[in-house]
Amino acid sequence: xxxxxxxxxxxxxxxxxxxxxxxxxxxxxxxxxxxxxxxxxxxxxxxxxxxxxxxxxxxxxxxxxxxxxxxxxxxxxxxxxxxxxxxxxxxxxxxxxxxxxxxxxxxxxxxxxxxxxxxxxxxxxxxxxxxxxxxxxxxxxxxxxxxxxxxxxxxxxxxxxxxxxxxxxxxxxxxxxxxxxxxxxxxxxxxxxxxxxxxxxxxxxxxxxxxxxxxxxxxxxxxxxxxxxxxxxxxxxxxxxxxxxxxxxxxxxxxxxxxxxxxxxxxxxxxxxxxxxxxxxxxxxxxxxxxxxxxxxxxxxxxxxxxxxxxxxxxxxxx
Numbered sequence: 001x002x003x004x005x006x007x008x009x010x011x012x013x014x015x016x017x018x019x020x021x022x023x024x025x026x027x028x029x030x031x032x033x034x035x036x037x038x039x040x041x042x043x044x045x046x047x048x049x050x051x052x053x054x055x056x057x058x059x060x061x062x063x064x065x066x067x068x069x070x071x072x073x074x075x076x077x078x079x080x081x082x083x084x085x086x087x088x089x090x091x092x093x094x095x096x097x098x099x100x101x102x103x104x105x106x107x108x109x110x111x112x113x114x115x116x117x118x119x120x121x122x123x124x125x126x127x128x129x130x131x132x133x134x135x136x137x138x139x140x141x142x143x144x145x146x147x148x149x150x151x152x153x154x155x156x157x158x159x160x161x162x163x164x165x166x167x168x169x170x171x172x173x174x175x176x177x178x179x180x181x182x183x184x185x186x187x188x189x190x191x192x193x194x195x196x197x198x199x200x201x202x203x204x205x206x207x208x209x210x211x212x213x214x215x216x217x218x219x220x221x222x223x224x225x226x227x228x229x230x231x232x233x234x235x236x237x238x239x240x241x242x243x244x245x246x247x248x249x250x251x252x253x254x255x256x257x258x259x260x261x262x263x264x265x266x267x268x269x270x271x272x273x274x275x276x277x278x279x280x281x282x283x284x285x286x287x288x289x290x291x292x293x294x295x296x297x298x299x300x301x302x303x304x305x306x307x308x309x310x311x312x313x314x315x316x317x318x319x
Contacts, residue, residue: 023086104257105284154252181314238251242301
């Protein structure tokens with residue numbers, strides 16, 4: 001099932017993508033007098049309701065998919081089903097927590113001047129205020145306009161409270177997956193590489209991480225694909241295109257630490273709640289790792305595509 005957040009009120013309302021590509025307003029489609037009317041009013045609230053919430057959403061989608069053509073047409077006329085071009089927000093526009101893994105793909109370490117493999121997963125937090133939707137503009141920040149980079153990533157969305165869980169159980173806490181772009185202003189990264197002391201390295205790395213926090217620097221979407229539709233997350237393929245040119249192409253299986261291992265490790269430190277997000281890192285092909293480097297500028301179109309989930313597209317713009 002592909003869940004979306006429809007952009008028709010401030011924080012959006014929950015929807016789903018039908019096989020036709022059209023968008024189903026889940027609460028409008030709820031059958032009067034049934035448990036379907038209990039469906040919560042946001043994707044995050046559906047996840048917070050646990051399997052019961054997801055089950056109701058699935059039942060609504062299944063019931064509509066099995067309607068005949070006349071019934072479908074009626075729902076279209078009533079605004080229950082809307083075109084595929086319906087405006088969407090990020091699937092989870094307001095998560096409480098966003099954790100972003102780094103140094104995660106073998107291929108990425110190789111391109112970054114032979115960076116050594118870390119002994120365990122590494123990560124940093126991103127501001128939820130940096131989240132934006134697919135097909136939106138991402139503005140170059142006034143502080144850093146010349147070295148803005150892309151990082152296509154698979155994002156894990158949690159569906160249950162997840163704290164101190166073993167790797168073999170980790171995926172059971174996952175609601176599904178979406179596409180992310182960990183956009184990064186690299187203006188300060190050379191200071192990290194040139195650092196001569198541990199303190200200088202720490203200080204400059206902190207500023208480099210702050211270069212990932214600008215408004216719009218975490219596009220997510222367009223859909224949340226539920227875990228039951230992803231039998232093998234490692235088999236998913238990620239492709240990033242800049243103005244149509246392929247820049248990144250990798251299977252998720254190239255991760256140094258598997259998705260379950262990564263979740264288990266970070267759950268030692270973070271108590272993930274339904275709707276929280278874990279970005280799982282980026283493969284080779286980022287702009288800063290190229291010779292010469294390739295950075296984004298106003299007018300560019302950046303797309304990240306992952307099998308089954310879809311294409312996350314954003315437009316780079318000057319202020």
